[in-house]
Amino acid sequence: MTTPITTDPVLKPGVKAPYELICSTTFLLKRVGMLAKERSMEAYEAIGANPYHYGVLAVLEEGARDTQAKIADALGYDRSWLVGLLDELEEAGFIERKRDPEDRRRHLVSLTPAGKKRLAQLRAVSKSVESELLASLDSEQRDQLHQLLLQLAADHDPRYAPANGKSTPAKTPV
Secondary structure: OOOOOOOOOOOOOOOOOOHHHHOOHHHHHHHHHHHHHHHHHHHHHOOOOOHHHHHHHHHHHHOOOOEHHHHHHHHOOOHHHHHHHHHHHHHOOOEEEEEEOOEEEEEEEEEOHHHHHHHHHHHHHHHHHHHHHOOOOOHHHHHHHHHHHHHHHHHHOHHHOOOOOOOOOOOOOO
């Protein structure tokens, strides 16, 4: 059973979450995560996209992950589910899929010029949502939050460990 959760900030005066939950870092992380997901979905849907498209296009721009399996593994997506996302992106003209001449069982996936433009749009949406969600934090606090989340993510999933040996991955220009 799915419980609907409202992220509407307009609440009745005097209504507060239980103190025990306010004291729980994981509860607060889940609440902010749900809010981020909801706002992201709305923002991406407004331009006919979704955050999963953004992930796929961002992986492809790096260039080293050109097979469907590598893309799925880099993002932690189910390989069969990724095929549907690739179908959507290919139909829109954002990617191309071709049989790998060295292994006919595999498809090589590449970003098209239209896909590069779409990626720029999706980056702008992501940056806008992030700016809105983090508006109450100054630059130093945002960097600190990012560092802490990156450390936690890397501790639990090696895909998030910075590849360049630095504690912060290079910021993507918008």
